[in-house]
Amino acid sequence: MESEKRGLATLPLRCSFLRQRQANNNGEWFTSHKQEYEDKVRPRALEYIETIEPWSRMFHHTTTPLQK
Numbered sequence: 001m002e003s004e005k006r007g008l009a010t011l012p013l014r015c016s017f018l019r020q021r022q023a024n025n026n027g028e029w030f031t032s033h034k035q036e037y038e039d040k041v042r043p044r045a046l047e048y049i050e051t052i053e054p055w056s057r058m059f060h061h062t063t064t065p066l067q068k
Contacts, residue, residue, distance in 0.1 A: 017041050 017036060021029070030037070 017033070017040065020033070024030075
């Protein structure tokens with residue numbers, strides 16, 4: 001439950017980053033913003049995937065574990 005609260009708290013930040021990425025869809029922009037992605041977006045995305053992975057296995061028995 002605590003991880004869900006953290007994830008929800010950072011949702012606006014992640015959405016903001018992804019909107020900016022969509023508007024600047026080029027490697028140069030991403031390279032200059034990669035640290036922001038690594039620090040603020042990627043960890044929460046992986047946390048979300050880990051949270052839903054067991055649930056998704058109920059529907060897709062061939063799902064392989066998340067590789068970090």
